[in-house]
Amino acid sequence: MTTNPSTHTSEVAAPRPQFAKSAPKAFRALVALDAAAREGLDLALVELVQIRASHLNHCAYCLHLHTGDARKAGESEDRLHMVAVWREARHFFTEREQAALALTDAVTLVAGAGVPDDVHAEAAACFDERELSQLLALICTINTWNRVALATGKVAGTDER
Template sequence: MPRMKLQKVTPLAYAPMVALETYARTHNDARTYELIKIRASELNGCGYCLAMHTRDARKQGESDERIAALAGDWRAVDLWSPAEAAALALTDEVTRLGEGGVSDATWDEAVARWGEKGVAGLIMAIVVINAWNRIAIPTGLEAADL
């Protein structure tokens, strides 16, 4: 059982999150969107979001092999299109923002594969899943709550 349901405690704060989610979902390829959600949730250790987006990815036709590969070194397996690999690399670097931010190489590859508008959509998807992870973890949401 969660510690709180944020949408009930602060509906005015929750509404913009839902709006950002809607924007990100409608401005990204559905399968890539779920890959981003799974990968960021793996990196952040958010079991609730991981379970939700694994389920959603399977509904989109995603394979168990590709989903499982996102838990480790996804680069070690040859399962991704060049565009997907660019989106996953961007997800890793935006989620784990270090002192240098996103590397030029990762940025340039993402823009080459997705274009500026596509990268803008990817960034919003990465931002929103990181925000959802940061809501789900402290409020105690768990996969059993789905």
Template sequence: MTTNTHHHATSEYAPEHAPRMQWTEHAPDVYKAMARLEAASRKGLDPVVAELVKIRSSQLNHCAFCLDMHTKDALAAGESIERIVQLSAWEESQHFYTPKEIAAIALAEAMTVLTDGFVPDEVYENAAKHFDDAELAHLIAAIITINSWNRFAVTTRMVPGHYTPGDHRS
């Protein structure tokens, strides 16, 4: 096991680990709009479900920055390491999650991987059985929002490992 004992400030990244750009500085109005969308999508949504879908979408999008952030946020909120680890294999590990959580995770996966086709009716209908209309609308918004955050982070190569829970919400 390797231990990283170096703590770098944002401007001190090694060249191979430097972000391509600090997009939030160059498009502050976009960042502020995203932050407002993030906050609005969380209203009325179970925070555990919100973190599970953020982590699962970020896994699918290979977004290391958002994985770092949301696994830390989930752990800080009391989520178990076991459930976070098993999330990448949720279909084989359904006994770790409630039926409502499984419905949300399945919807997040279907919405994130649109190259597999449209969101299947059975996935949507299962989510609709577990969430009332307002919750479902917020869940859809939360999934869309994390996919947007993932795309900003992956495209600009935001560097994971420096986030502390409570720094900011995204």
């Protein structure tokens, strides 16, 4: 028998919290941070960053949500398919997008090696200080959303926003 190590076995699973209803102030604060983080950033870049972090965090709910949003914003299927392997498919992405994706990888996987100086330098060469700060806020926000979605058992394609 195969078991999923990410789930705990029990007779009756406890219901997952409904974050927006159970912690409305925290939910509204996260929504506000999300909106503030996006300010001044290109919509295509925002979606690419959110998709990449969601890949790394294995958040199917957010991945489904943000690939749908990216399609609605006109993103190509080719680029959407290449986000997961962006380092091997650099020609699909601009220099700025590559720098943002590298920073997304480093910040999302920060426990591994922190944010290496070369990754920061690449991002700093492509973004001014304000944009870089906005990008950092965006990366932190999507990582938080991923964790909320995973912890509350959100299911891709079935749950509402």
